[in-house]
Amino acid sequence: MAAAELSPDNGTGADRTGQDPTPAVGADQDRVPAVILSHVHVTYRVFGAGRGKTVPEESRLARLLNRGANQVGVREVHAVKDVSFVAYQGESVGLIGRNGSGKSTLLRALAGLIPPDQGEIYLNGKAALLGVNAVLMRQLSGARNVMIGGQALGLSTHEVREKFDEIVDFSGIGEFINLPMSSYSSGMGSRLRFAISTAAVPDILVVDEALGTGDAEFRKKANDRINKIRESAGTVFMVSHNNATIKRMCTRALWLEQGHVIMDGPSGEVVDAYTRWVEQQQAARAKAQQAKRAQPRATEDPDEPGGDGQDEAGAQGGGR
Amino acid sequence: MTTGGPDHQGSLPGLSAQEAAALARRHGLDQVGVRPPLGRYCADLWRHRNFIWTMAQAGFISRHQNNYLGLVWSVLNPLLLGAAYFLIFGLLLGTRGQVDNFVAFLTAGLFTFIFISAGFNYASRALVDNTGLVRALRFPRAILPIAVMITELIATIPAFVMLLILAMATGEEPSLKWLLFPVSLLITGLVTLGIGLIAARIVHAARDVSNLVPLLTRMLRYISGIFFPIADFASGWIGAVLMYQPIAVCLTMVRESLLGEFPLNPTTWLVSLGWGLVLTAIGFVFFWRAEASYGRG
Numbered sequence: 001m002a003a004a005e006l007s008p009d010n011g012t013g014a015d016r017t018g019q020d021p022t023p024a025v026g027a028d029q030d031r032v033p034a035v036i037l038s039h040v041h042v043t044y045r046v047f048g049a050g051r052g053k054t055v056p057e058e059s060r061l062a063r064l065l066n067r068g069a070n071q072v073g074v075r076e077v078h079a080v081k082d083v084s085f086v087a088y089q090g091e092s093v094g095l096i097g098r099n100g101s102g103k104s105t106l107l108r109a110l111a112g113l114i115p116p117d118q119g120e121i122y123l124n125g126k127a128a129l130l131g132v133n134a135v136l137m138r139q140l141s142g143a144r145n146v147m148i149g150g151q152a153l154g155l156s157t158h159e160v161r162e163k164f165d166e167i168v169d170f171s172g173i174g175e176f177i178n179l180p181m182s183s184y185s186s187g188m189g190s191r192l193r194f195a196i197s198t199a200a201v202p203d204i205l206v207v208d209e210a211l212g213t214g215d216a217e218f219r220k221k222a223n224d225r226i227n228k229i230r231e232s233a234g235t236v237f238m239v240s241h242n243n244a245t246i247k248r249m250c251t252r253a254l255w256l257e258q259g260h261v262i263m264d265g266p267s268g269e270v271v272d273a274y275t276r277w278v279e280q281q282q283a284a285r286a287k288a289q290q291a292k293r294a295q296p297r298a299t300e301d302p303d304e305p306g307g308d309g310q311d312e313a314g315a316q317g318g319g320r
Numbered sequence: 321m322t323t324g325g326p327d328h329q330g331s332l333p334g335l336s337a338q339e340a341a342a343l344a345r346r347h348g349l350d351q352v353g354v355r356p357p358l359g360r361y362c363a364d365l366w367r368h369r370n371f372i373w374t375m376a377q378a379g380f381i382s383r384h385q386n387n388y389l390g391l392v393w394s395v396l397n398p399l400l401l402g403a404a405y406f407l408i409f410g411l412l413l414g415t416r417g418q419v420d421n422f423v424a425f426l427t428a429g430l431f432t433f434i435f436i437s438a439g440f441n442y443a444s445r446a447l448v449d450n451t452g453l454v455r456a457l458r459f460p461r462a463i464l465p466i467a468v469m470i471t472e473l474i475a476t477i478p479a480f481v482m483l484l485i486l487a488m489a490t491g492e493e494p495s496l497k498w499l500l501f502p503v504s505l506l507i508t509g510l511v512t513l514g515i516g517l518i519a520a521r522i523v524h525a526a527r528d529v530s531n532l533v534p535l536l537t538r539m540l541r542y543i544s545g546i547f548f549p550i551a552d553f554a555s556g557w558i559g560a561v562l563m564y565q566p567i568a569v570c571l572t573m574v575r576e577s578l579l580g581e582f583p584l585n586p587t588t589w590l591v592s593l594g595w596g597l598v599l600t601a602i603g604f605v606f607f608w609r610a611e612a613s614y615g616r617g
Contacts, residue, residue, distance in 0.1 A: 033347055038340035084334020086343070108615075112352030113455050115612045120340055122349035129456060136456065139382045148378060151371035152457035255324070260331040265322025277326040 031088040033124065034204055034235035035110055040119035042080035042102075042109045079105035081259035082119075087252075089124070092226065092236035094250035094267050096243070096274050102259040103239045104208055110237065111206045124235075125203025128153055142168075142177040142184070142192055149196035163199045170225075171195040172218060191218055198225050205229050207238040223249060243271045352458075355612040358605070364460045371459060375467035379442075380474055395478045398434050402427045409547035417552030420581055424487045428578055429546040429571045431476075431483045435505070436512045436567060437537040439472040443516025444533050447524040447614055454615045461614045462607055465520045469513045473505070480505065487578050497584055500577040507589075507596045508570040514599025515566070517607040524614060544568040566595040 079102040087093050095103040108114045110121055111129040136145040146167055150160035168177050171192040173184070181189060198205065205226065226236050226249060240246055246253055246267055253270035255263035263270050324332045335343065344351065356364065365372075384390040405426055409415045416422040446464035447454065454461065484501075488494065523530045544567040554562050562568060573592045576582045 033343060033349065036335065036340050036344050036349060038335050038337050082331040084331065084340075086335065108455060109353065112458050114615050115353035120337060120344075121352050122340065122344035123352050124347060124349045127352075127458070136453065137378055137382060139385070140378055144374075144378055144381070147374050148371075148453075149457065151368070151374055152459045154367075157370045157374075255326075260328075261324070262326070262328040262332070263322070263324040264332055265324075269322050273326055 031090075032233075033086050033122075034089045034091070035085075035087040035124070035237075036120075036122040037086075037110065038084050038120045040080060040083045040106075040109060040116045040121060041078065042105050042114055043076050043078050043117045044105065044114060046075045046077055079259055080109060080116075083256075083259075083261050084119075085254065085261065085264060087235055087237070089233040089235055090230050091252055092230055092238070092250045094246035094253040094271075095237065095239045095256060096246060096253055096271060097256035098278075101256040103256050106256065107206050107208050107237060107239055111204070123204060126154060127204040127206055128197040128200065128202035129206040129208065136181065136193070138182040139180055141179060142173065142181055145181055145192070146177075146196055149193070150199060153197070153200045153202070155200055167192075167195045167199050170199075170221065194222060194225075198229065201229060201232060201234070203234055205234060205236045207236065243275060247271050353612060355609065358608060361460055361462075361608055361611070365462060365466075368459055368463055372463050372467050372470070375463060376470035376474070379467060379471035383471070383475070391475075391478055394475055395482050398427075398431050398479050399482065401434075402430050405430060405547050415548035415553075417549040419549055421490050421492065421579060423490045424492055424579055425549070425575060426547055427483055427486050428575045429544075431479050432505075432508060432571050432574045433541060433544060433546050433567070434479070435472060435476045436508060436570070437541070438476075439469050439509070439512040440516050440519065440537060441533055442468045442472060443513065444519035444523045445530060446516075446520050448527060448530070451615075461611055462517065462604065465516050465607070466513065469509055469516060472512075473509050483578075492578060492580055495580075497577055500584070501574070504570070504573045504577045504589075504592070507573065507592050510596030510600050511566045511570055511592070514596065514601075514603035517600070517603030521607050521610050525610070540567050544571055546571065564591050566592075566599060569595065 081102075083106060095106065097103055105114065107129065109116055110123070111127040112121070112123065113129060136149055140148075143164075146164060147157070147160050150163070150167075151157065155163070168174070171188070171194070173188045173192055176184060176188060177192075181192070184192070194207070207226075230236055236250075238246070238250065250267040253263075253265065253267040253274075254261050255270050255274050263273060334340075343349075355361075389396070406423060410422050410426065416425075419425045443465040446468045447461060450464055454464075480501075484498075519529075519533060523533070543562060544565070545562070550559060550562050550568060563572070569588060569592050572582070572585075573588050576584050576588055
């Protein structure tokens with residue numbers, strides 16, 4: 001029954017247990033932390049982006065072997081900056097923020113897939129990540145990818161075979177399971193990945209934009225499954241640009257802006273603050289454009305700092 | 321409990337490194353994104369043994385599904401190359417030295433070398449080619465080059481069967497020592513895995529190096545005595561170095577297992593096995609040391 005007590009919204013739970021309500025500092029003694037981040041910075045390399053930094057003078061050999069080598073055509077993107085938080089078992093945490101704010105990179109880092117440059121990440125158990133970009137082997141059939149994904153998540157060959165029908169059934173892709181994944185629609189691909197990632201009931205499930213695709217029926221099934229994971233003391237992280245999804249499925253939300261976590265709290269409050277802020281930004285931008293149009297010699301479109309999709313290329317590129 | 325807001329500058333404060341470590345210890349959390357100890361890494365590798373096999377199969381299938389003749393090419397290619405080499409080196413330039421059965425000598429060396437160079441090439445790109453997988457799933461990354469080598473070993477079996485047929489067709493008598501032929505291939509595979517593991521880490525850190533890999537394999541092709549017997553063309557310490565460098569000694573070992581005119585020589589086998597074990601051990605540790613950095617770029 002611990003699960004029910006462990007899965008309140010952040011605020012009410014802290015009040016009820018009478019603890020000092022400081023989830024950001026993680027002083028709760030009762031709740032078991034699932035993920036601890038302490039001052040995490042993540043940088044990833046993008047190839048073919050031109051030289052981003054000047055190369056420091058090092059010996060050639062050191063440069064050749066240096067893992068963070070500043071090579072020609074490589075740019076380093078500092079996607080996550082100084083992020084610290086503690087997430088507890090039974091929580092489901094939504095990450096919100098504009099495109100390019102570092103959400104996907106943070107998810108990958110806390111799943112242990114991209115090592116942080118600085119800071120520490122601790123996990124309680126095994127993390128499974130699924131996302132739009134989580135390409136398995138596209139040229140291989142769905143069935144073979146089920147085996148690859150399942151075994152990488154720690155299932156034995158036998159266990160994967162046992163769960164195979166359930167996975168295919170859940171994903172609802174039917175006959176397509178024997179065709180290469182490159183022939184799948186994006187919805188089919190993400191449904192299959194979701195089914196694979198959750199077949200093993202992970203301790204920590206990391207969902208990157210995957211639930212936006214799929215019909216209402218699948219969304220409901222996915223919702224149920226996420227709740228089940230939380231009830232069995234699992235922790236769920238998700239990125240979604242659909243604010244209603246975050247409000248409905250998450251107990252807590254983190255707002256990222258340019259790699260920083262700038263707000264942390266119950267999902268309702270954070271999402272509302274974020275929505276208000278985005279509206280303000282849009283209003284301000286509309287005003288600025290009106291003012292520009294009023295001037296006869298408008299030269300060119302401004303670089304919209306608040307534009308959705310502006311930084312998408314960078315964020316997605318880093319995910320590959 | 322809400323902290324921060326739209327106007328917050330920088331990140332919200334959190335646990336210090338010490339506090340985080342203490343909290344993690346109290347509840348038994350593991351740090352991720354760091355290199356595991358070598359022992360745990362090996363144990364993890366063993367636990368994933370089925371996964372290695374699955375990946376090897378997957379690599380095999382994805383390599384052969386895009387052309388109709390599929391596996392036939394893995395026999396046809398070395399055969400055609402062997403024919404060309406025979407014309408140039410055997411007939412035109414006359415590099416056969418003291419060798420009687422030059423066709424078997426040439427094909428045994430060439431087919432083995434093709435196995436080595438293909439394995440080395442694929443293994444060196446194992447991390448870079450699978451970035452998507454590395455960023456989607458957590459597993460010991462050494463699985464990738466190891467699986468590639470297993471794929472290569474399986475993919476080359478038809479070519480090696482062809483080699484046996486060629487050897488018999490050119491007058492070699494099948495004998496008990498042919499049983500050592502698979503053993504020699506396994507040792508050759510170990511040598512290749514060792515250099516492949518080293519190359520995989522270097523290519524991941526500095527991708528430009530992957531352009532050097534074909535050059536390196538070409539140089540090895542010319543100095544490893546594929547189409548000429550080293551002993552007949554080089555002597556003294558240069559000859560010894562050329563003969564006992566890891567690739568050349570592997571070719572000699574394969575020939576000793578198949579050809580009647582090359583009797584089994586314990587030195588060849590011990591040196592090859594030594595290279596195989598030492599290079600694989602060095603390569604594995606070298607690869608493991610950068611485990612925490614794979615996936616970043």
